[in-house]
Amino acid sequence: MSSDTLAPPVPVGSGGPLTVLHDAWVVTLRNLRRMTRMPEMVVFSSIQPIMFVLLFAFVFGGAIPVPGAEGKTAYREFLLPGIFVQTLAFTAATTSVGLADDLHKGLIDRFRSLPISRSAVLAGRTTADWLQNLFVLVVMAVCGLIVGWRINDGVLKAVAGFFLLMLFAYAMSWIGAVVGLSVRTVETANTIGFIWIFPLTFLSNAFVPARTLSPQWLQNVADWNPVSATVQALRHLWGNPDGYAGAAKMPWPIEHATWVSLFWSVLILAVFIPLSVRKYRSVST
Amino acid sequence: MAAIEAEGLVKIYGGNKKAKEVRALDGVDLAVPEGTILGLLGPNGAGKTTAVRVLTTLLRPDAGRASVLGLDVVRKPTQVRRLIGLSGQYAAVDENLTGRENLVMVGRLYHMGKEASAKRAAELLEEFTLTDAADRPSKTYSGGMRRRLDLAAALVVKPPVIFLDEPTTGLDPRTRIAMWDVIAGLVKGGTTLLLTTQYLEEADRLADSIAVVDHGKVIARGTADELKAQIGGERLQIVVSDRTRLSEAAELLGRMGTGEARVQDQNREILVPVSGGAQLLVSAIRELDAVGIAIDDVALRRPTLDDVFLQLTGRAVEGEPEPGAEPEAEMEPQEAAR
Known part of the structure; x- marks a missing residue:
């Protein structure tokens, strides 16, 4: 070291x-760079959704009738919004694992010892995950278009649908941030992700019409599930079959799905952003 | 005013139904004058890392106060963070980024601007002889290179106060000595440094003053020489050939020494504090010879910090490897746990 170590520290932002x-x-x-350094991560993160689209479309497609829609591609049109929401819900696990890994490796300590905003590290993580999701969504949408899914209701509503979807993904990411900062290891973060996200996405209208869920209380859960609201909103905005054709009355949260989905996402963000920032401030390895 | 000050720091973990309360810090006072190195010495779990985490604003103390360059670490954490560099026990570099990218990122997080960050990164890479590996992902680095990169990351803004938490744990002896040179160089520029270590030799070699920590308390402090002086001068070390005559020899030597003779049965070794130097050594050998006790080895040695620790706590430093042993062996369980 030379004597210039004595020089005053560089002023940092206010x-x-x-x-x-x-x-x-x-x-x-920094987080995006990690993706380019580990291309296998990006490849696998897009193979999985493709696999889901194909498996569901061709395995369940024949067995699950969608009320009010006929033809080979009826289930596929019904399915795609569900697959989108399910896949993007798993971004929560991605965020959890990423943060747990940073925590475990001491990177969070390094960041916390720097004079940066307390939310910057979390925002950087969720934003990177969000951008990765955007890529995954494009891959899935192309795959969906190939197997027969269509957007039937014009550009404006199409964009509104994608906005709702990506907002929901971002909200899920912040739940994942709280989980990631609460667990001790990457493995736990990963396992926990599966434990809560799988039921969350399956107890919904994502893969089957919610009216076929039984017993009745399960239908009630599905009706109020933020996943269902978002899936229904997408089907509605994109003109895809929703499985409620012929139903006497739609459940309230399904009837107002667009607003309910928006409400859920905003509520999740309003709760989990402050919660994760609080966790980040006091987190210890 | 000291550059780093701590008064009565207490940090308690657990204490609920499930876990027994652990007082990681139990009233720690520290003062590090500007431009000096304080060595925080203690075995694993003594509270060294907790102390560093409190002083670097990562952890709130349950009681007591601490300040860096006069700024309270609890009330003014952001200002404190502008003045400190931290290099942790676990080399906290992003292994997917190259060495250069790691340093540039830190520079940009200090708002140095793109160009200034790149320039400073290049300087540091040069200084820490990492230029050749600068554009390789840091996961390809050796343990020593990672530590150097981690240390470099702590120096990006040339902070006046630096905390190093076990900077050489797990490094091989050669790399450790190279790291010592780097650390010793830091203070020449006037930087204040707090260093934790479980290697007595390291504290002896680098620190201007040493605080010995055990069970969350500072149990002794002073320069290495002062600590050594606390337990008296030289000691006579004798290994007898015949185990059955060990106690007889110990009694004889005990009468010649200034303190109680310590007997280590399995090594057939007797350690006794003495004064009188080489002359006493000669008389001791003569007396043993006169009663027919054969000896395998004899030495007169200056006390080491190991002796200090033994004296202060009544037990040897836990986890301290034998001199010359490969420290990597000690690191393995931690590595495996990752």
């Missing part, structure tokens, strides 16, 4: 909103 964005972006870039 912590205003622009500073937070800058810090979050630096961390986002």
Whole structure:
């Protein structure tokens, strides 16, 4: 070391909103770099959804009738919004694992010892996961179009659907952040992810019409599940069959699915962003 | 005013129904004058890392106060973070990023700007002889290279106060000595440094003053020489050939020494504090010879910090490897746990 070690430290930003964005972006870039360094991660993260689309479309497609829709591609059109939401819900596990890994390797300690905003590391992680999701969504959508899924209701509603979907994915990511900061190991983060996300996505209208769920209380759970609201909103906005054709009355949250989905996502963000920032401040390895 | 100050720091873990309460810090006072190195010495679990985590704002103490360059670590954490560099026990570098990318990222998080960050990264890579590996992902680095990169990351903004938590744990002896040179170089520039270690030799070699920590308390402090002086001067070390005559020899030597003779049965070794130097050594050998006790080995040695620890706590330093033993062996369980 030379004597210039004595030089005064470089002044750092005051912590205003622009500073937070800058810090979050630096961390986002770092996380994205990780994806390019581990291309196998990106390949597998897109193979899995493709596999889901194909398996469900061709294995269950013949067995699950969708009320009010006929033809070979009826179930596929019904299925795709469900697969989208399910796949993107799993972003929560991605975020959990990523943060648990950083925590375990001491990177969170390094970040916490730097004079950066407390939310920057979390925002950087969720943003990187969100961008990866965008890529996965494109892959899935192309795959869906190939097997016969269509958007039938115009550009504006199509965009509104994708917005709702990506907002929901972002909200799930923040739940994952809290989980990731609460568990001790990467393995636990991964396992826990499966334990809560699988029931969350399956106890819904994502893969089968919710009216076929039994007993009745399961239908009630499915009706109020944020996953169902989001899936229903997408089917509605994109003009895909929703399985409620011929039903006397739609459950309330399904009838108002677009607003209910929006409400759920905003509520999740409003609860889990402050919660995860609080966890981050006091987290210890 | 000292650069790093701590008064009565207490940190308690657990204490609920399931876990027994652990007082990781139990009233720790520290003061590190500007431009000096304090060695925080203690065995695993003594509370060294907890102390560092409190001083670097990562952990809130349950009681007591601490400050860095006069800034309270609990009330002014952001200002403190601008003045400190931390290099942890686990080399906290992103292994998917190259060495250069790691350093640039840290620079940008300090708002140095892209160009300034790149320039500083290049300087540090040069300084820590990492230039050749600069553009390789750091997961390909050796343990020593990772530690150097981690240390470099702590120095990006040239912080006036640096915390090093066990900077050489798990490194092979050669790499450790190279790391010592790097650390010793830091303080020449006026940096204040707090270093934790479980290697007595390391504290002896690097630190201006040492605080010995055990069970969350500072049990002794002073320079290495002061600590050694606490337990008296030289000691006579004798290994007798015949185990059956061990106690007889110990009694004889005990009468010649200034303190109680310590007997280690399985090594047939007797250790006794003495004064009188080489002359006493000669008389001891003569007296043993006169009663017909044969000896295998004899030495007069200056006390080491190992002796200090033994004296202070009544037990040897846990986990301290034999001199010359490969420290990697000790690291393995931790590595496996990752």
